[in-house]
Structure formats: C-alpha cells, structure tokens
Amino acid sequence: MxxxxxxxxxxxxxxxxxxxxxxxxxxxxxxxxxxxxxxxxxxxxGIEGVRLHRRHHTTVPSSAAAKAPDLIGRGFTAKARNKKYVGGITYLPVDGRKFLYLATAIDFASRCHTGWTIADHMRTDLVIDALAAAERTRGSLAGAVMHTDHVAQYTSRAFAGACRQAGVRQSMSVIGSSADNALAE
Structure with missing residues (x-):
C-alpha cells in the first residue's frame, strides 16, 4: 500500500x-x-500533500463610517489623465506568515500607478500616503475623482480630509461587488 x-x-x-x-x-x-x-x-x-493557506481578508468595511456616492458607475475610462483614479489595498505574503500591504492610486486614462505605498500595517496612513504619492507625481489632483471600495481606511475621516485637502472628490463602489472596483482588483 x-x-x-x-x-x-x-x-x-x-x-x-x-x-x-x-x-x-x-x-x-x-x-x-x-x-x-x-x-x-x-x-x-513522511508523505504530505500541499496545504493551501487560509485567505487573508483585507476588506473590512466600517459600518459607522460615512459613505460616498458612486461617481464612476463602472465607467473605467477617462478621456484625459488626472481626472479619475481608483484606489485599492492588497496584501503581499512575505517570509511565510508575515504580510506587507500595498495601497495604490491608479489613473483611469493612463492605467499607471501614479501613487503607491507599502507598509507592514493597514492603518489609514497607508492609503493617505498613496494619495499623497499620486499628488506628488501629478503635481495636483484638484478636481479629480478617487474611486475606492468600502474598507475602513477609505471611509475614515482622515482619508476624507486628505481628499478634501487635495481637492479630490470621493467615489465608492457598491458594497460586495468587486466589479464596481475592477480596475483596482
């Protein structure tokens, strides 16, 4: 046997x-x-099969936070650069059980990562730093739309304040629909 x-x-x-x-x-x-x-x-x-690791969830919506309207409506195109952005957070498994988290800001028109940041935490600073990196790359984001999902970092007051300070209008996808944030996914 x-x-x-x-x-x-x-x-x-x-x-x-x-x-x-x-x-x-x-x-x-x-x-x-x-x-x-x-x-x-x-x-x-001493024979073992491959064990798949449990999925690490990064999307934890905040039930108490204010939600922004969906200004994009699955329209993932833009006629000019610096008008529409999509933001997202993903995790990068490193060294076995540890994770690094990547937050991005992607321009709809050029499909370029204009702002991104990596950290060993998922605090709101992670997404604020990605927005600030996009602002440094493009000079100004005034009048642009930042489309995100409903994770706590994007629904926080601190991120809303950073968007206001940069002149960015917030837009959020429908809860539970990855297709509404497909460019970031």
Whole structure:
C-alpha cells in the first residue's frame, strides 16, 4: 500500500493529500480503501500533500463610517489623465506568515500607478500616503475623482480630509461587488 501511495503522490507532483490519494486508490483498484489507513501510511512515510493557506481578508468595511456616492458607475475610462483614479489595498505574503500591504492610486486614462505605498500595517496612513504619492507625481489632483471600495481606511475621516485637502472628490463602489472596483482588483 505504501508503494502505491508513493506512486500516486509522485504522479500528482507532490500535491495530493490524503483525500485525493484515497480517491485515486479507490478508483484504480475498485476496492475499499480507508482514508484513515492512507493517512497513517502517509504520516509514517513522511508523505504530505500541499496545504493551501487560509485567505487573508483585507476588506473590512466600517459600518459607522460615512459613505460616498458612486461617481464612476463602472465607467473605467477617462478621456484625459488626472481626472479619475481608483484606489485599492492588497496584501503581499512575505517570509511565510508575515504580510506587507500595498495601497495604490491608479489613473483611469493612463492605467499607471501614479501613487503607491507599502507598509507592514493597514492603518489609514497607508492609503493617505498613496494619495499623497499620486499628488506628488501629478503635481495636483484638484478636481479629480478617487474611486475606492468600502474598507475602513477609505471611509475614515482622515482619508476624507486628505481628499478634501487635495481637492479630490470621493467615489465608492457598491458594497460586495468587486466589479464596481475592477480596475483596482
């Protein structure tokens, strides 16, 4: 049985674990193969399948925060640069279990990352710094629209104040619809 398990594991490029190897053995031999026995043999032989990591959630909406209207409406084009931007946060897995967080400001017309910042936290400063980087890159963002999702960092008073100071109008997608913020996704 150990030899058959090793063959199935190698044929899967070392990805199959107990459930999948058990299913393959049952299908190949048409006999009853107990998953507990397969697990015991795999453990004794030092054979392991690939384990997928749990998804790390970055979108945590703030229920108490003020929401901005959707000024974009899935219109992800702009006739001129510096008129419409989309912002987003994503995580970058680094060194096993640690994460770095990337906040971006992307111009709709040029599709360029005009502002971005990376940090080991997801505080509001992360998105404010990305907005400030876009402002430094373009000189001024006065009159532009910044479209984001409803994460707490973008619905915060501090980010709203940074937008007002830069002359940017806030726009937010519909909650739970990644298509409304597709350019950032």
């Amino acid at each position: 150990a030899a058959r398990i090793r063959v199935e594991h190698q044929e899967s490029d070392g990805t199959y674990g107990v459930p999948r190897i058990t299913a393959e053995l049952r299908e190949a031999s048409c006999e009853v193969v107990d998953h507990k026995r397969v697990a015991r043999i795999m453990r004794a032989s």
